[in-house]
Amino acid sequence: MSAALPPTRPRRIDIHAHLFPRIAREDAAAAHPRAPWLADHGDGTGHIMQGDERFRPVQATLWDPRARLEWMDAAGVDVQFVCATPVMFGYAWDAAQAAQWAARMNDHALAFCAAAPARLRALAQVPLQDVEAACREVTRARAAGLVGVQIGNHVGAKGLDDPGILAFLAHCAGERMPVLVHPWDMMGGERMRKWMLPWLVAMPAETHLGILQLILSGAFEMLPRELELVLAHGGGSFAWLVGRVDNAWRRRDIVRADCPRLPSSYCDRFLVDSAIFDAGALRLLVERMGADRVLLGTDAPFPLGEEHPGALVDEAFAHDAAIRAKILCANAQRVFGLA
Amino acid sequence: MSAALPPTRPRRIDIHAHLFPRIAREDAAAAHPRAPWLADHGDGTGHIMQGDERFRPVQATLWDPRARLEWMDAAGVDVQFVCATPVMFGYAWDAAQAAQWAARMNDHALAFCAAAPARLRALAQVPLQDVEAACREVTRARAAGLVGVQIGNHVGAKGLDDPGILAFLAHCAGERMPVLVHPWDMMGGERMRKWMLPWLVAMPAETHLGILQLILSGAFEMLPRELELVLAHGGGSFAWLVGRVDNAWRRRDIVRADCPRLPSSYCDRFLVDSAIFDAGALRLLVERMGADRVLLGTDAPFPLGEEHPGALVDEAFAHDAAIRAKILCANAQRVFGLA
Numbered sequence: 001m002s003a004a005l006p007p008t009r010p011r012r013i014d015i016h017a018h019l020f021p022r023i024a025r026e027d028a029a030a031a032h033p034r035a036p037w038l039a040d041h042g043d044g045t046g047h048i049m050q051g052d053e054r055f056r057p058v059q060a061t062l063w064d065p066r067a068r069l070e071w072m073d074a075a076g077v078d079v080q081f082v083c084a085t086p087v088m089f090g091y092a093w094d095a096a097q098a099a100q101w102a103a104r105m106n107d108h109a110l111a112f113c114a115a116a117p118a119r120l121r122a123l124a125q126v127p128l129q130d131v132e133a134a135c136r137e138v139t140r141a142r143a144a145g146l147v148g149v150q151i152g153n154h155v156g157a158k159g160l161d162d163p164g165i166l167a168f169l170a171h172c173a174g175e176r177m178p179v180l181v182h183p184w185d186m187m188g189g190e191r192m193r194k195w196m197l198p199w200l201v202a203m204p205a206e207t208h209l210g211i212l213q214l215i216l217s218g219a220f221e222m223l224p225r226e227l228e229l230v231l232a233h234g235g236g237s238f239a240w241l242v243g244r245v246d247n248a249w250r251r252r253d254i255v256r257a258d259c260p261r262l263p264s265s266y267c268d269r270f271l272v273d274s275a276i277f278d279a280g281a282l283r284l285l286v287e288r289m290g291a292d293r294v295l296l297g298t299d300a301p302f303p304l305g306e307e308h309p310g311a312l313v314d315e316a317f318a319h320d321a322a323i324r325a326k327i328l329c330a331n332a333q334r335v336f337g338l339a
Numbered sequence: 340m341s342a343a344l345p346p347t348r349p350r351r352i353d354i355h356a357h358l359f360p361r362i363a364r365e366d367a368a369a370a371h372p373r374a375p376w377l378a379d380h381g382d383g384t385g386h387i388m389q390g391d392e393r394f395r396p397v398q399a400t401l402w403d404p405r406a407r408l409e410w411m412d413a414a415g416v417d418v419q420f421v422c423a424t425p426v427m428f429g430y431a432w433d434a435a436q437a438a439q440w441a442a443r444m445n446d447h448a449l450a451f452c453a454a455a456p457a458r459l460r461a462l463a464q465v466p467l468q469d470v471e472a473a474c475r476e477v478t479r480a481r482a483a484g485l486v487g488v489q490i491g492n493h494v495g496a497k498g499l500d501d502p503g504i505l506a507f508l509a510h511c512a513g514e515r516m517p518v519l520v521h522p523w524d525m526m527g528g529e530r531m532r533k534w535m536l537p538w539l540v541a542m543p544a545e546t547h548l549g550i551l552q553l554i555l556s557g558a559f560e561m562l563p564r565e566l567e568l569v570l571a572h573g574g575g576s577f578a579w580l581v582g583r584v585d586n587a588w589r590r591r592d593i594v595r596a597d598c599p600r601l602p603s604s605y606c607d608r609f610l611v612d613s614a615i616f617d618a619g620a621l622r623l624l625v626e627r628m629g630a631d632r633v634l635l636g637t638d639a640p641f642p643l644g645e646e647h648p649g650a651l652v653d654e655a656f657a658h659d660a661a662i663r664a665k666i667l668c669a670n671a672q673r674v675f676g677l678a
Binding site: 154157159187188192194195196197199200201202204205209212213216217233237240241242243244245246247248251252255257258259277278280281284287288303304306 | 496535538555582585593619627643
């Protein structure tokens with residue numbers, strides 16, 4: 001931790017950050033034709049590749065734990081939970097291939113965290129297209145030292161209300177493995193070719209869709225209360241639109257058909273991260289979700305992540321040290337069982 | 340106006356309400372195989388139909404101006420601007436067919452408003468797939484007495500940044516016809532078959548997409564300042580996500596490629612309605628947009644509209660009569676040039 005940071009500040013635990021391992025082109029090709037690999041340009045920059053295509057420009061902080069720890073020191077992040085970049089999910093592949101790949105990626109993540117076990121923790125990825133294989137990988141990953149699971153918010157047409165995905169979530173609850181739901185494979189992409197519109201428009205819609213699928217299907221009536229479910233990017237558009245959803249539930253029979261209680265009453269069944277980039281929005285998010293259910297998440301080290309982790313929390317709650325301490329640290333300690 | 344309303348309350352001008360005219364099945368069939376028509380069940384209820392299919396159950400307030408005025412009296416709405424139900428747009432039809440249809444629908448809307456010219460005003464629809472025909476219809480509609488235009492937020496793959504749609508918006512500015520942009524033809528529908536998810540998830544994403552297409556394409560640098568552009572449903576998810584957009588613009592070259600200024604700095608170039616269903620969200624919306632740029636809009640008479648028009652404004656700004664007066668009345672008077 002930087003000496004410049006005041007000693008009394010709460011620890012900053014960032015529960016939403018990504019990694020992309022140093023995957024060799026041959027290893028990717030052996031796994032699947034669309035499996036991503038890393039082109040390391042040797043100057044601290046690189047590209048995530050798919051075959052010969054450049055998928056995204058990236059920095060060494062994404063794959064090099066030493067570079068990551070330097071960044072964490074400079075940014076004042078004490079502990080960071082890292083998880084796969086969603087292009088690594090492989091949900092559209094043959095399930096056996098994806099299961100092998102997930103195990104290999106999870107081993108990569110553990111190796112990344114081994115550089116500083118007290119400061120880096122890893123969330124697993126799973127072959128979510130095969131519920132049994134996904135459950136097996138969660139159990140294996142937990143034994144291997146991963147501390148939670150990241151899943152995408154859908155597998156093709158199957159959303160979070162899919163019976164198989166719900167069975168998977170129940171398994172995670174039984175294993176005491178918190179689940180981070182991350183938007184991916186964004187809707188409407190053919191109409192959003194420029195300006196990163198899928199990240200700016202469709203990602204928050206995907207997350208909101210996932211939450212509504214859980215609420216309106218009645219899934220929360222069945223899921224174990226022990227499930228610790230964290231939705232990325234402040235839960236997407238959900239907290240902003242929950243009033244619209246409540247109004248629709250009150251007034252339209254087909255909205256409440258499978259959901260016995262007011263949609264907003266299920267806010268106590270999940271958590272969200274704080275990657276919302278606007279102090280007013282963060283305050284409204286905390287108002288809707290409760291201060292115990294918002295956790296620092298940065299989406300680092302991507303440019304669409306937070307540049308100054310925790311600064312938004314400090315700004316939004318400058319006069320409430322108790323809320324700051326919960327969001328920056330205590331909630332993550334509770335959810336992930338950290339000392 | 341109901342005698343029960345206190346005489347000093349500000350007038351309530353609702354700039355976002357829908358109508359669906361009493362379209363005969365034969366008239367619809369003559370226009371286009373997918374043209375909608377009204378099945379009036381004769382008991383105050385009906386269905387919007389497409390061919391033999393029931394599109395949506397509706398109430399007489401949607402087509403009968405006397406029923407509408409009774410509802411307005413009971414709800415305390417003094418003036419209401421009515422516009423087409425989006426299923427009437429016909430943007431996917433042959434342009435000449437759609438142009439004829441739009442003119443006929445606009446005549447229907449005028450006939451609806453003729454029941455109480457001081458209390459009902461109509462926004463036109465246009466064949467937006469044909470820019471010249473759309474401009475002609477705006478000019479014709481203005482002369483006929485319609486006071487603005489409603490458009491959908493896209494025409495197939497063409498978004499609000501399409502050069503033709505921008506030329507149309509410039510024409511509307513020249514004609515001093517305010518434009519209400521309404522989401523429709525929602526993305527991701529195949530994954531949202533239940534619980535009105537397209538209305539709860541994709542509609543706000545469509546509107547947000549439209550605003551970002553205008554901002555990130557640089558269109559606001561070219562559009563005339565006189566253009567009065569109102570985005571429905573509080574601008575969808577935009578005000579909630581503008582921090583995410585600003586962060587992306589600051590940090591990623593491809594986001595700012597065509598947009599010279601910080602995205603949030605364009606908030607003074609458009610307006611939004613207040614149909615957001617949550618007092619905290621409405622306060623944040625007013626904080627982001629400014630109290631001069633939020634107008635009462637109810638989405639009446641649909642069940643996903645406001646049940647108690649203006650109640651949310653009263654709740655959110657219980658202690659600020661000046662803001663209430665702006666949102667409920669003065670902003671609409673200014674934008675639409677009402678006495």
